[in-house]
Amino acid sequence: MEHITLLIGIVIVTALVFDFTNGFHDTANAMATTISTGALKPKTAVAMSAVLNLVGAFLSIEVAKTISSGIIDESSGIRPEVIFAGLVGAIIWNLLTWLAGLPSSSSHALMGGLLGATVASAGIGAVNGGTVVMKVLIPAVAAPLVAGLAALFATRLTYRAAGKADEQQTAKGYRTGQITSAALVSLAHGTNDAQKTMGVITLALITGGVIAPQADPPTWVIVSAGLAIALGTYLGGWRIIRTMGNGITDIKPPQGFAAQTSAAVTILASSHIGFSLSTTHVCSGAVMGSGLGRKGGIVRWSTAARMVAGWGLTLPAAGIVAAGAALLAQQGDWGVSTVAVLAVAVGAGIWLLSRRQPVDHTNVNDATLPGSSEPEPAGVVTAALRTVAPPPAAAAVHAKAASAAEAGDGNTQGAPEGVPEGVPAAAQHADA
Numbered sequence: 001m002e003h004i005t006l007l008i009g010i011v012i013v014t015a016l017v018f019d020f021t022n023g024f025h026d027t028a029n030a031m032a033t034t035i036s037t038g039a040l041k042p043k044t045a046v047a048m049s050a051v052l053n054l055v056g057a058f059l060s061i062e063v064a065k066t067i068s069s070g071i072i073d074e075s076s077g078i079r080p081e082v083i084f085a086g087l088v089g090a091i092i093w094n095l096l097t098w099l100a101g102l103p104s105s106s107s108h109a110l111m112g113g114l115l116g117a118t119v120a121s122a123g124i125g126a127v128n129g130g131t132v133v134m135k136v137l138i139p140a141v142a143a144p145l146v147a148g149l150a151a152l153f154a155t156r157l158t159y160r161a162a163g164k165a166d167e168q169q170t171a172k173g174y175r176t177g178q179i180t181s182a183a184l185v186s187l188a189h190g191t192n193d194a195q196k197t198m199g200v201i202t203l204a205l206i207t208g209g210v211i212a213p214q215a216d217p218p219t220w221v222i223v224s225a226g227l228a229i230a231l232g233t234y235l236g237g238w239r240i241i242r243t244m245g246n247g248i249t250d251i252k253p254p255q256g257f258a259a260q261t262s263a264a265v266t267i268l269a270s271s272h273i274g275f276s277l278s279t280t281h282v283c284s285g286a287v288m289g290s291g292l293g294r295k296g297g298i299v300r301w302s303t304a305a306r307m308v309a310g311w312g313l314t315l316p317a318a319g320i321v322a323a324g325a326a327l328l329a330q331q332g333d334w335g336v337s338t339v340a341v342l343a344v345a346v347g348a349g350i351w352l353l354s355r356r357q358p359v360d361h362t363n364v365n366d367a368t369l370p371g372s373s374e375p376e377p378a379g380v381v382t383a384a385l386r387t388v389a390p391p392p393a394a395a396a397v398h399a400k401a402a403s404a405a406e407a408g409d410g411n412t413q414g415a416p417e418g419v420p421e422g423v424p425a426a427a428q429h430a431d432a
Contacts, residue, residue, distance in 0.1 A: 082326050086322045103283075105280045181261040192270065
């Protein structure tokens with residue numbers, strides 16, 4: 001067994017940086033609906049998620065094997081600098097989409113980065129195309145559909161089971177259920193996503209001759225990957241939590257419970273069979289399904305369309321950045337140093353831009369999106385649907401407000417700016 005060289009050490013550190021960005025980028029997957037419905041306070045939610053991400057990292061290594069010995073041919077001459085370039089492409093895409101508050105896939109950013117760097121350095125023959133199609137691309141399409149349909153039917157079943165029970169009385173029970181299901185999603189996220197970094201580090205150790213081909217991740221790799229993703233999760237990707245919790249649909253406690261349970265089952269099942277799917281795709285699909293499952297619920301298709309466009313761009317965008325980084329890194333030590341300096345500069349620039357419109361646990365449930373002072377627009381499809389199927393709760397509140405105005409109650413004092421006279425703020429909030 002050879003010693004770990006400086007280059008392999010750089011790759012390991014970069015992989016853990018990616019794992020950290022994966023943590024705060026994907027916190028929304030487990031905790032966005034829990035935070036938006038008030039089931040848990042924001043800081044409590046991310047702390048719980050961080051602990052369970054760490055625990056989940058020790059439950060399986062099947063996905064790590066897919067990364068370390070599945071999508072790339074280990075015998076094709078891939079060197080550690082190529083893996084380093086792939087990680088740089090994934091990190092930059094993660095940071096850009098975090099800045100935009102876009103729930104894109106950290107998993108696909110990593111896949112795209114590794115594939116782009118590999119093709120640029122060793123050619124398309126170094127990629128195991130069958131594995132990529134069967135364990136990456138097909139799950140990418142199928143997972144959000146499966147989770148979305150499961151959440152849709154689970155939401156309808158949940159509301160039917162509740163029957164005519166008072167919504168306020170049942171909400172407390174559903175919030176408790178949300179905490180349990182959110183914990184399950186966090187555990188599943190650690191099981192699936194932390195393994196991807198384990199796989200990358202293991203691949204770097206194999207290509208550097210440190211461990212034997214086909215070897216399982218060493219224990220220290222599992223521990224370090226689990227800690228890195230847990231720390232990132234605890235810091236919280238508040239911009240993406242805001243989009244996931246408030247930008248796709250108006251989440252009620254029964255919907256949040258149904259969405260998170262459906263997502264957790266999908267993720268855990270895929271981890272068991274080694275599918276490297278995106279937890280972002282799964283959880284986003286489940287949230288959309290829960291929005292469609294509630295009578296009167298509306299999905300904000302404008303936000304959903306931006307998310308899907310981001311999903312489609314993730315693989316090629318991360319791959320292009322990684323390919324350029326690989327060509328530069330292969331020039332020698334100066335090339336690796338240049339890539340590292342550029343990556344740090346880009347990351348610092350993105351962080352400085354984020355400070356212009358900060359989002360944290362104090363404003364994560366605000367109705368506006370990052371970079372804007374206006375609420376999220378409904379979009380053409382949503383506006384059309386609202387004309388034929390307005391949410392019942394909102395209609396009832398408006399009718400009550402109109403009756404009160406005719407009776408001369410005049411209960412309009414304290415209405416915020418922009419609220420029509422005679423309509424209480426609660427009615428406006430319900431219709432947002």
